[in-house]
Amino acid sequence: MGLIDKLRGELIDIIEWLDDSRDTMVYRFGDFSSSWLNRGLTAAGAGVIAIAALPLSAAWLVLAVALGVGFRRRATLAKEIA
Numbered sequence: 001m002g003l004i005d006k007l008r009g010e011l012i013d014i015i016e017w018l019d020d021s022r023d024t025m026v027y028r029f030g031d032f033s034s035s036w037l038n039r040g041l042t043a044a045g046a047g048v049i050a051i052a053a054l055p056l057s058a059a060w061l062v063l064a065v066a067l068g069v070g071f072r073r074r075a076t077l078a079k080e081i082a
Contacts, residue, residue, distance in 0.1 A: 041049060
């Protein structure tokens with residue numbers, strides 16, 4: 001298998017065209033990007049993934065609390081004005 005055949009297999013997906021309209025754009029980067037992510041996570045191992053997940057989940061929690069407090073404050077203010 002040559003280099004061109006390998007690239008064609010990685011970058012080109014055969015999809016069935018079901019939409020008859022002329023204003024549809026197709027974006028098919030998901031398969032390619034998720035294969036790279038899968039390879040990277042497999043190479044990194046479970047320990048690195050767990051270490052990276054802790055700060056990300058903590059940041060997600062802080063963001064959720066901040067957004068929740070702001071929403072509650074704006075909802076209370078809207079009730080007082082109305």
